[in-house]
Amino acid sequence: MTDMPQPERVVTYVNTGEVVNRPAPLLTAGPLAWIRRNLFSSVFDTALTFLFAITVIGAIYGLVNWSIQQANWFVVTLNLRQFMLGRYEVDPEWRVHLAAMLVVFGTGIALAAFSRVRWRTFAALAIVAAVLVAVPVVIEAALPLPPLYVTAGNMPIASGSVTQEAQSRLAFTARAGEEFRIAVAAQASGDEALAVQSGFMDKATNNLRNAAESRLLAQARLAELDRLLASDLLTANQRVALTGERDRLTIPDPVVERYAVNQAAVTVRVLRGTTLEVLAEATLSADSGPLSVTLPDEGWYVLEKTIAGDAPATAILRVDGMYPLLQRSFSRADAGGGSAGRVNQYIRMTDNFLTEAPLPKIDGQDVPFAVIIDNQYRGVRPFADYLRVHLAPFLKLITPALWQALILLALGVVAGRLADRFFSPADRPRRTSVRVATWLIIVLPIVAFFLAYGVGNVLPVTDTRNWGGLLLTMMLTVVGIIGSFPLGVLLALGRRSDLPVVRYLSILYIETVRGVPLVTVLFMAQLLVPFLNPALADIDAVFRAMVGITLFSAAYLAENVRGGLQAIPPGQVEAARALGLAGWQITLFITLPQALRAVIPALVGQCISLFKDTSLVTIVGLIDLTGISNAVVAQTEFIGLRREAYVFITVLYFVFSYAMSYVSRRLEMSGSGAVRRA
Amino acid sequence: MTGTSAARFHDEPIITCRKVNKWFGDFHVLKDISVDVFPQEVVVIIGPSGSGKSTFIRCINRLEEHQEGEIIVDGIELGHNVRDIAAIRREIGMVFQQFNLFPHLTVLENISLAQRWVRHRPHDEADQRAMQLLERVGIPEQAGKYPGQLSGGQQQRVAIARALAMDPKIMLFDEPTSALDPEMIKEVLDVMKTLALSGMTMLVVTHEMGFAREVADRVLFFDMGRIVEAGTPEHFFEDPQHERTKLFLSQIL
Numbered sequence: 001m002t003d004m005p006q007p008e009r010v011v012t013y014v015n016t017g018e019v020v021n022r023p024a025p026l027l028t029a030g031p032l033a034w035i036r037r038n039l040f041s042s043v044f045d046t047a048l049t050f051l052f053a054i055t056v057i058g059a060i061y062g063l064v065n066w067s068i069q070q071a072n073w074f075v076v077t078l079n080l081r082q083f084m085l086g087r088y089e090v091d092p093e094w095r096v097h098l099a100a101m102l103v104v105f106g107t108g109i110a111l112a113a114f115s116r117v118r119w120r121t122f123a124a125l126a127i128v129a130a131v132l133v134a135v136p137v138v139i140e141a142a143l144p145l146p147p148l149y150v151t152a153g154n155m156p157i158a159s160g161s162v163t164q165e166a167q168s169r170l171a172f173t174a175r176a177g178e179e180f181r182i183a184v185a186a187q188a189s190g191d192e193a194l195a196v197q198s199g200f201m202d203k204a205t206n207n208l209r210n211a212a213e214s215r216l217l218a219q220a221r222l223a224e225l226d227r228l229l230a231s232d233l234l235t236a237n238q239r240v241a242l243t244g245e246r247d248r249l250t251i252p253d254p255v256v257e258r259y260a261v262n263q264a265a266v267t268v269r270v271l272r273g274t275t276l277e278v279l280a281e282a283t284l285s286a287d288s289g290p291l292s293v294t295l296p297d298e299g300w301y302v303l304e305k306t307i308a309g310d311a312p313a314t315a316i317l318r319v320d321g322m323y324p325l326l327q328r329s330f331s332r333a334d335a336g337g338g339s340a341g342r343v344n345q346y347i348r349m350t351d352n353f354l355t356e357a358p359l360p361k362i363d364g365q366d367v368p369f370a371v372i373i374d375n376q377y378r379g380v381r382p383f384a385d386y387l388r389v390h391l392a393p394f395l396k397l398i399t400p401a402l403w404q405a406l407i408l409l410a411l412g413v414v415a416g417r418l419a420d421r422f423f424s425p426a427d428r429p430r431r432t433s434v435r436v437a438t439w440l441i442i443v444l445p446i447v448a449f450f451l452a453y454g455v456g457n458v459l460p461v462t463d464t465r466n467w468g469g470l471l472l473t474m475m476l477t478v479v480g481i482i483g484s485f486p487l488g489v490l491l492a493l494g495r496r497s498d499l500p501v502v503r504y505l506s507i508l509y510i511e512t513v514r515g516v517p518l519v520t521v522l523f524m525a526q527l528l529v530p531f532l533n534p535a536l537a538d539i540d541a542v543f544r545a546m547v548g549i550t551l552f553s554a555a556y557l558a559e560n561v562r563g564g565l566q567a568i569p570p571g572q573v574e575a576a577r578a579l580g581l582a583g584w585q586i587t588l589f590i591t592l593p594q595a596l597r598a599v600i601p602a603l604v605g606q607c608i609s610l611f612k613d614t615s616l617v618t619i620v621g622l623i624d625l626t627g628i629s630n631a632v633v634a635q636t637e638f639i640g641l642r643r644e645a646y647v648f649i650t651v652l653y654f655v656f657s658y659a660m661s662y663v664s665r666r667l668e669m670s671g672s673g674a675v676r677r678a
Numbered sequence: 679m680t681g682t683s684a685a686r687f688h689d690e691p692i693i694t695c696r697k698v699n700k701w702f703g704d705f706h707v708l709k710d711i712s713v714d715v716f717p718q719e720v721v722v723i724i725g726p727s728g729s730g731k732s733t734f735i736r737c738i739n740r741l742e743e744h745q746e747g748e749i750i751v752d753g754i755e756l757g758h759n760v761r762d763i764a765a766i767r768r769e770i771g772m773v774f775q776q777f778n779l780f781p782h783l784t785v786l787e788n789i790s791l792a793q794r795w796v797r798h799r800p801h802d803e804a805d806q807r808a809m810q811l812l813e814r815v816g817i818p819e820q821a822g823k824y825p826g827q828l829s830g831g832q833q834q835r836v837a838i839a840r841a842l843a844m845d846p847k848i849m850l851f852d853e854p855t856s857a858l859d860p861e862m863i864k865e866v867l868d869v870m871k872t873l874a875l876s877g878m879t880m881l882v883v884t885h886e887m888g889f890a891r892e893v894a895d896r897v898l899f900f901d902m903g904r905i906v907e908a909g910t911p912e913h914f915f916e917d918p919q920h921e922r923t924k925l926f927l928s929q930i931l
């Protein structure tokens with residue numbers, strides 16, 4: 001043929017030049033490409049991205065807004081001990097701390113053994129912790145505490161149906177050298193200013209504020225009605241309704257005039273709480289300067305505030321250096337073990353300053369003090385007050401613990417490393433730390449349990465009825481896991497056993513338990529067991545719950561482990577049998593280790609879900625983290641603060657669950673798991 | 679060839695199979711298998727897929743149970759006696775197509791585990807023996823690694839070392855090179871040849887005809903659960919008698 005293809009037309013690019021690897025084009029690699037590929041790859045995808053972003057941003061905005069402007073976080077700071085320990089006795093409290101420290105230290109060793117610890121991470125954590133320490137210091141230096149507004153007066157102040165008299169005396173606590181300042185508040189110049197007043201205020205002041213607010217609202221409504229009635233777009237019916245409303249609407253007199261706010265002079269005196277000696281005295285009016293006193297000692301003081309003259313009048317006073325108090329009363333054991341009687345503690349909510357000195361008495365009567373429930377923060381809280389009143393005290397409370405944890409974690413890692421340097425052979429540089437960590441994982445939870453519970457005469461046994469909060473949640477989880485692990489493994493092996501009796505009993509157990517909700521199991525453990533056998537009635541409710549949880553989670557664990565066993569290729573068992581290994585040796589050395597490694601993620605998942613499921617013990621009357629928040633918000637001082645308590649425990653649950661899954665992911669990545677098979 | 683000295687057949691056979699029959703459910707997988715294997719003999723088993731080769735050699739160490747006939751290994755008859763089975767498994771090493779190394783143990787631990795628990799050797803001695811064998815199969819430097827970090831050929835050599843560590847009298851190979859990339863087949867076959875030269879009794883299921891020609895003392899041809907042809911490699915490859923053998927050879931050669 002004549003028209004054969006010309007050899008020149010076959011193009012082959014033979015590249016014998018230098019090997020050059022060019023970076024990928026910008027739009028196929030790097031963050032821009034990631035965004036385009038993952039967020040805006042199609043119209044639907046883009047729509048989803050926006051929908052998601054709007055939802056999330058909206059929710060976060062709402063939550064942050066609420067948390068800054070409204071939320072009353074005192075419920076957390078003032079009850080932190082309850083959240084952590086419940087009513088756990090005070091004397092053995094160090095044992096729980098020690099247990100927690102040991103666990104954190106052990107976690108450090110485990111990280112050294114099983115994962116590639118990056119000091120960068122530690123440095124980052126340390127910087128975060130340092131910032132957390134610095135923040136409250138800066139806040140306290142830069143921002144003043146918001147004042148407390150109290151009312152002096154000789155007339156009842158009504159707001160709606162609530163009428164309130166101004167108190168003439170108020171007791172308050174202070175540290176030595178603190179400055180106390182009182183002046184007539186400038187905000188009371190008119191209703192507009194009064195209505196948007198924000199800060200701590202007593203009930204009388206709050207009534208004034210509310211009255212001003214409702215008057216302004218009524219005025220606004222009146223203006224609105226007038227505007228509507230002036231337009232001619234209304235139907236006849238609407239016009240009748242609106243006219244009726246307008247006729248019924250009465251606008252009260254301006255509050256400032258009605259109560260003669262800040263028009264009369266006020267006599268104020270500051271007395272020492274113990275001797276009632278007068279430390280300072282002044283007659284204040286709207287344009288006089290403040291009365292300032294440096295308080296000499298730590299303890300109680302009394303503020304007296306009365307209207308000078310007999311004409312009915314009120315005055316709003318701005319007080320710096322006096323803050324609402326929380327009263328706690330409980331009975332305390334004396335050194336001999338007997339009861340030393342009831343003790344009253346007064347805790348200043350802004351900085352947790354605590355005094356146990358008795359309340360000052362005048363004419364044989366206890367002087368009233370600014371109770372937190374009656375002197376709450378009203379109005380929209382500015383960001384500065386949020387920082388000064390809520391954030392700074394909270395950070396001050398938790399940063400010592402954070403630092404302890406961080407340092408112990410680092411020490412654990414260092415200890416693991418050092419042990420490896422001195423004791424591990426060169427070809428297996430982590431043998432020592434791995435051995436130690438493996439033992440610790442088994443031993444530490446048991447040690448922690450007995451530290452918290454007590455051992456015979458060495459560590460006095462604590463009453464588990466007092467266990468609560470995070471402590472109880474942790475104990476239920478740890479005991480549940482430790483107890484259900486061997487049981488679950490045995491059940492899993494039993495379900496695969498060649499002996500029909502063993503197999504069917506295992507199946508019966510697993511399927512029965514999995515067919516019943518945990519709540520039912522807990523009720524069974526609490527109620528039915530003692531009923532069936534009176535000898536079991538003496539067992540503590542906490543232990544009964546532990547047994548219930550253990551039995552429950554063993555069934556699920558068994559299924560997880562069985563999954564792992566099934567995933568092992570049959571060749572493994574054949575090879576082991578061909579080598580002459582006996583059945584139990586094959587299980588112990590070949591199948592079980594592989595199965596357990598393969599199901600580590602599932603096991604951690606189970607730990608986490610067990611950690612959260614323990615909240616169900618609330619239903620059988622135990623006060624775990626969930627139970628304690630119910631108990632905390634049932635106290636009169638904290639009524640209505642359920643949201644704050646729940647947000648707090650939500651964060652706690654999340655932090656611990658996340659930490660668990662993070663550690664397990666690091667362990668998995670280290671290759672001690674099934675990944676090595678690859 | 680390792681030298682088919684006729685003298686060897688005067689020894690007592692180390693494996694004796696008489697009229698072995700086996701069924702999987704209704705499926706008759708082994709039919710009247712009778713064969714003797716003598717000490718130091720290398721027997722290569724060839725046959726089409728599904729003809730029962732694997733099943734047969736797995737019956738020899740009781741990974742499969744035969745239902746009729748008798749198998750006598752080293753003087754012990756395979757029955758239901760657990761002790762006998764354990765004793766026989768101690769004498770027989772086996773190498774699988776899929777290596778079946780234990781992925782969670784290092785190479786060294788793979789080789790020493792059974793020594794310690796079955797042969798009751800002290801830890802040090804087991805490790806020493808393991809290192810010795812790793813040297814013999816040519817990969818002592820891999821002792822600390824995990825099987826997943828090794829190539830297929832290296833894994834199979836570890837598997838051979840693991841079986842040899844038990845000091846077996848007999849080695850069974852079930853298609854040891856079938857799962858390997860071509861460039862790795864040779865390194866495994868070389869180890870097997872050395873082993874044959876050293877006088878190990880071997881039963882090898884394989885499709886490596888070169889190996890069969892070179893090393894085998896006897897070739898058995900399996901078809902549909904029967905041994906349809908048996909003989910020396912020369913005889914088997916040059917002058918096959920049975921139609922099925924001729925067809926098989928014409929297909930693969």
Ligand SMILES: Nc1ncnc2c1ncn2[C@@H]1O[C@H](COP(=O)(O)OP(=O)(O)O)[C@@H](O)[C@H]1O
Pocket residue numbers: 702705707725726727728729730731732733734
């Ligand atoms: N465990 C088993 N259950 C049922 N049938 C099986 C089982 N193992 C093997 N077989 C069947 O037995 C026959 C022989 O298998 P096998 O010995 O593995 O053959 P070969 O190794 O010669 O390829 C095949 O048809 C296979 O499907």
Ligand SMILES: [Mg+2]
Pocket residue numbers: 731732733852853
């Ligand atoms: Mg086969």
